[in-house]
Amino acid sequence: MTYIAKxxxxxxxLKKNELGYTHRDYEGKISTLCAGCGHDSITASIIEACFExxxxxxxxxxxxGIGCSSKTPDYFLGNSHGFNSVHGRMPSVLTGANLANRDLxxxxxxxxxxxxxxxxxxxxxxxxxxxxxxxxxxxxxxxxLTKGQFSATADRGSRSKKGVVNTDNAIDxxxxxxxxxxxxxxxxxxxxxxxxxxxxxxxxxxxxASFIDVISPCIAFNNHAGSTKSFDYVREHNDAVxxxxxxxxxxxxxxxxxxxxxxxxxxxxxxxIALRKLDADYDPHDRLGAMTFLQxxxxxxxxxxxxxxxxxxxxxLHAHLDTVETPLNTLDARxxxxxxxxxxxxxxxxx
Amino acid sequence: xxxxSPISSVNDFVVRFANVNGSGxxxxxxxxxxxILRHGVPVSPRNIxxxxxxxxxxxxxxxxxxxxxxxxxxxxxxxxxxNPQTWxxxxxxxxxxxxxxxxxxxxxPSSKFRADITVIGVPLTxxxxxxxxxxxxxxxxxxxIYLGALSALLEMDPKLIEQLIGEQxxxxxxxxxxxxxxxxxxxxxxxxxxxxxxxxxxxRADKVGDRIFIEGNSAAALGAVYGGATVCxxxxxxxxxxxxxxxxxxxxxxxxxxxxxxxxYAIVQAEDELxxxxxxxxxxxxxxxxxxxxxxxxxxxMTEFIGLSxxxxxxxxxxxxxxxxxxxxxxxxxxxxxxxxCAYASHGDTKHxxxxxxxxxxxxxxxxxxxxxxxxxxTVIFVMLDLDIGMNHxxxxxxxxxxxxxxxxxxxxxxEMLEEGRDFGRYLDVDGDGIPYRTYPGTHPxxxxxxxxxxxRDRYARYSEEGPVYADNMQxxxxxxxxxxxxxxxxxxxxxAKPTKYGVIYFGSTSxxxxxxxxxxxxxxxxxxxxxxxxxxxxxSVASFIADHDFVYVVEQNRDAQLxxxxxxxxxxxxVRLVPILHYDGTPITARFIADSIGDHQDHLKVTPLRKAVS
Numbered sequence: 001m002t003y004i005a006k007x008x009x010x011x012x013x014l015k016k017n018e019l020g021y022t023h024r025d026y027e028g029k030i031s032t033l034c035a036g037c038g039h040d041s042i043t044a045s046i047i048e049a050c051f052e053x054x055x056x057x058x059x060x061x062x063x064x065g066i067g068c069s070s071k072t073p074d075y076f077l078g079n080s081h082g083f084n085s086v087h088g089r090m091p092s093v094l095t096g097a098n099l100a101n102r103d104l105x106x107x108x109x110x111x112x113x114x115x116x117x118x119x120x121x122x123x124x125x126x127x128x129x130x131x132x133x134x135x136x137x138x139x140x141x142x143x144x145l146t147k148g149q150f151s152a153t154a155d156r157g158s159r160s161k162k163g164v165v166n167t168d169n170a171i172d173x174x175x176x177x178x179x180x181x182x183x184x185x186x187x188x189x190x191x192x193x194x195x196x197x198x199x200x201x202x203x204x205x206x207x208x209a210s211f212i213d214v215i216s217p218c219i220a221f222n223n224h225a226g227s228t229k230s231f232d233y234v235r236e237h238n239d240a241v242x243x244x245x246x247x248x249x250x251x252x253x254x255x256x257x258x259x260x261x262x263x264x265x266x267x268x269x270x271x272x273i274a275l276r277k278l279d280a281d282y283d284p285h286d287r288l289g290a291m292t293f294l295q296x297x298x299x300x301x302x303x304x305x306x307x308x309x310x311x312x313x314x315x316x317l318h319a320h321l322d323t324v325e326t327p328l329n330t331l332d333a334r335x336x337x338x339x340x341x342x343x344x345x346x347x348x349x350x351x
Numbered sequence: 352x353x354x355x356s357p358i359s360s361v362n363d364f365v366v367r368f369a370n371v372n373g374s375g376x377x378x379x380x381x382x383x384x385x386x387i388l389r390h391g392v393p394v395s396p397r398n399i400x401x402x403x404x405x406x407x408x409x410x411x412x413x414x415x416x417x418x419x420x421x422x423x424x425x426x427x428x429x430x431x432x433x434n435p436q437t438w439x440x441x442x443x444x445x446x447x448x449x450x451x452x453x454x455x456x457x458x459x460p461s462s463k464f465r466a467d468i469t470v471i472g473v474p475l476t477x478x479x480x481x482x483x484x485x486x487x488x489x490x491x492x493x494x495x496i497y498l499g500a501l502s503a504l505l506e507m508d509p510k511l512i513e514q515l516i517g518e519q520x521x522x523x524x525x526x527x528x529x530x531x532x533x534x535x536x537x538x539x540x541x542x543x544x545x546x547x548x549x550x551x552x553x554x555r556a557d558k559v560g561d562r563i564f565i566e567g568n569s570a571a572a573l574g575a576v577y578g579g580a581t582v583c584x585x586x587x588x589x590x591x592x593x594x595x596x597x598x599x600x601x602x603x604x605x606x607x608x609x610x611x612x613x614x615x616y617a618i619v620q621a622e623d624e625l626x627x628x629x630x631x632x633x634x635x636x637x638x639x640x641x642x643x644x645x646x647x648x649x650x651x652x653m654t655e656f657i658g659l660s661x662x663x664x665x666x667x668x669x670x671x672x673x674x675x676x677x678x679x680x681x682x683x684x685x686x687x688x689x690x691x692x693c694a695y696a697s698h699g700d701t702k703h704x705x706x707x708x709x710x711x712x713x714x715x716x717x718x719x720x721x722x723x724x725x726x727x728x729x730t731v732i733f734v735m736l737d738l739d740i741g742m743n744h745x746x747x748x749x750x751x752x753x754x755x756x757x758x759x760x761x762x763x764x765x766x767e768m769l770e771e772g773r774d775f776g777r778y779l780d781v782d783g784d785g786i787p788y789r790t791y792p793g794t795h796p797x798x799x800x801x802x803x804x805x806x807x808r809d810r811y812a813r814y815s816e817e818g819p820v821y822a823d824n825m826q827x828x829x830x831x832x833x834x835x836x837x838x839x840x841x842x843x844x845x846x847x848a849k850p851t852k853y854g855v856i857y858f859g860s861t862s863x864x865x866x867x868x869x870x871x872x873x874x875x876x877x878x879x880x881x882x883x884x885x886x887x888x889x890x891x892s893v894a895s896f897i898a899d900h901d902f903v904y905v906v907e908q909n910r911d912a913q914l915x916x917x918x919x920x921x922x923x924x925x926x927v928r929l930v931p932i933l934h935y936d937g938t939p940i941t942a943r944f945i946a947d948s949i950g951d952h953q954d955h956l957k958v959t960p961l962r963k964a965v966s
Binding site: 056057058059063073078079080081082083084086089091092093094095096097098099100101103121122124125129317318321322323324325328329330331332335336338339340342343344346347350351 | 559562563577579581582605606608612613616618621623626629630631632635637641655750751753756757758790791793794800802803804805
């Protein structure tokens with residue numbers, strides 16, 4: 001991997017968002033991943049979502065572990081601080097960062113090796129603590145950087161590029177996230193930006209633990225016949241339960257869909273999500289229903305995508321700890337140090 | 352044997368309580384120690400406890416020491432034998448002429464005693480059972496009853512004990528009066544039935560002064576509060592859990608916004624030590640002061656992150672309350688055995704700053720200072736406590752805080768500095784001290800952001816695998832470590848009354864035993880200059896101290912002479928000049944051990960010319 005800076009010039013007529021930023025202001029360095037990598041599409045979707053939400057790029061902290069997916073934060077939001085940390089440990093680093101400053105937006109980028117194998121514990125515990133974050137797993141079922149070993153999300157019976165059949169059961173991170181109490185759970189496909197961009201935008205706006213599993217085919221090691229994470233396989237087996245539009249603010253909603261097919265979900269911060277139902281029976285507020293639905297469809301070999309669960313009344317770790325509204329990293333000695341008079345009293349109590 | 356006369360001593364003896372873990376004896380025993388303190392007589396108590404919650408043997412040892420020797424002494428003058436499981440061993444451990452205090456409700460065969468000790472039987476169970484019917488009350492008040500009997504035997508002032516009970520149960524009148532009643536049950540029985548006092552006596556003195564009585568873990572936690580720690584992530588492990596617990600309780604009292612009641616801190620009990628240190632590093636990266644408390648096995652788990660802290664230059668504070676290793680080792684026994692593990696923790700070339708507090712007062716100071724050092728040096732700082740300091744109450748000078756003291760947040764480039772057009776290179780050594788500037792995430796819309804990584808990068812944080820770029824950065828890290836030498840607490844030297852060719856280096860919890868050993872050695876005619884090391888990297892005075900002496904003893908509580916190794920390695924000292932004095936059985940080092948070990952060596956030197964001893 002080498003360092004490649006992207007040229008800064010751009011077309012003067014580029015679309016600007018509410019803050020006057022163009023897409024280019026949300027980009028990072030030139031990707032060093034393989035041409036055609038699904039992860040680059042996810043990077044593009046993150047850029048798009050942040051642009052659409054008019055987020056100030058420097059108010060995002062992007063944190064990752066180790067692996068192909070964990071390299072991606074270098075390729076988006078070049079004006080944000082990024083932290084490519086330790087393999088499987090993004091969740092703890094993100095948790096700490098979030099505790100230090102509750103005012104930033106925390107974007108965790110991880111992969112299936114990073115989150116389902118070495119970091120399975122940290123993934124689970126950050127979800128169950130309700131850290132306010134958008135946790136994206138760029139899921140390709142293989143270890144790309146070390147040349148194509150199966151990861152823990154590889155389906156049983158799927159075949160590696162070298163012809164080896166995976167005999168281990170797969171970990172479904174979405175199912176686990178649901179079980180552990182994530183308050184926003186989605187699955188998408190890197191090849192379906194129209195579904196993915198609003199999901200990322202909604203996840204960022206959600207105040208609580210948001211988890212998105214994005215199937216992202218590895219063009220180099222997992223895009224062959226026999227793989228269940230290839231572009232062709234995912235397209236053929238994709239069962240989207242809904243599509244969504246993210247609505248910021250409180251303007252009236254004009255949606256051109258047939259009555260009964262749109263469900264508006266209001267999030268805690270006032271933002272709204274308009275869900276276009278593709279599966280009339282699917283209720284994204286029913287955690288248990290979502291778990292059952294997922295399992296039933298997985299048994300049929302279908303990959304359920306869309307916003308699978310959202311709790312509009314979610315709470316986060318700061319609420320659980322009842323921390324002050326001011327970010328902890330801005331408190332100074334005056335606010336943190338009890339001073340000598342208090343210490344004298346403590347001393348007196350220790351005699 | 353029978354001619355052995357009973358030990359007679361005022362304000363200078365050791366009482367050891369042999370109890371069963373979980374029997375509620377701890378609070379009665381602590382009350383005993385505190386009551387002696389109230390007589391103006393220093394005490395040094397130690398818990399010797401098993402890795403167990405209920406049922407296994409536990410001991411509480413109180414050294415009564417008007418002279419103020421706070422190290423463990425070794426030997427027992429009076430055994431309060433309340434545990435049948437350990438009876439034989441407990442009786443055997445009493446010094447000749449010592450005293451055995453036991454529950455005489457059930458008769459014991461005479462073969463169970465020794466002829467050279469004074470046996471004091473009090474029918475504790477009988478007294479307890481005739482007064483109380485509730486089993487839990489029986490168990491708890493039995494402890495207070497033996498305390499009452501001891502107060503008569505040792506001629507303690509009961510008013511002082513009552514006063515302590517009054518403070519403990521303030522506002523709980525029923526508990527207060529029942530405890531005082533139990534105290535007098537025991538006391539009165541002893542006064543009526545036994546010869547009081549025995550040869551061991553507590554006499555009012557004025558030797559405690561304004562000193563406080565506190566556990567090192569609690570003091571270190573308070574240091575973290577005063578030092579401005581806002582994020583604490585930890586995973587339970589003996590003997591460090593009480594540090595995180597203490598931080599929690601101190602914060603509850605001291606760190607809530609008076610108006611909103613909200614917390615100005617965040618404490619997370621993590622899923623393991625990897626997550627603990629990850630949370631600390633994430634929080635510190637984002638500009639908060641954060642720490643974790645752990646012990647040896649936790650350090651092993653944290654080493655990958657420790658390397659990241661070193662290489663990506665992210666502040667972190669780790670309070671390591673050391674226990675006997677390796678592996679699970681002896682979880683409830685003390686050692687200074689993680690020196691090498693912490694100094695060089697993680698793969699690749701790494702070196703870390705270690706602080707060695709000697710007692711709770713210094714644990715408070717070093718804990719607070721650790722946050723300044725971590726942010727100034729942008730790296731991990733270890734506060735190296737141990738079980739002996741951490742989990743025992745120790746008499747020490749009062750904790751002090753200078754209200755004019757400001758936190759040293761280190762080199763942080765602000766939005767204003769970036770606006771002024773200052774050149775920001777995250778790993779650029781602008782001042783020649785090896786310390787670069789950092790920015791907090793979210794500082795500026797277009798300037799000062801960078802990508803933090805554990806991979807190699809250039810001075811502007813851009814990924815690079817170029818050899819010279821990598822080496823340049825590694826050299827700067829060496830420079831930074833050299834800068835650290837003059838920022839960390841300096842060694843303290845105390846010279847012998849007479850000029851001497853011999854010196855001794857020691858650190859941490861060895862301190863009180865060392866001070867006492869010096870007196871014992873002087874009495875034997877051996878004079879030594881002392882150097883107490885308080886931090887790594889070593890200040891230049893460590894090398895000059897060694898250069899100034901023919902031989903230097905290095906006293907430590909581990910098998911492999913880890914501090915000595917570090918001195919030899921870092922200062923290029925001829926190992927022959929550093930004589931290891933090693934105590935590593937898990938008990939706290941004693942003055943007797945040090946004085947005997949050094950004394951024997953010195954006696955040998957006296958008869959053999961130095962040149963022959965070396966060759």
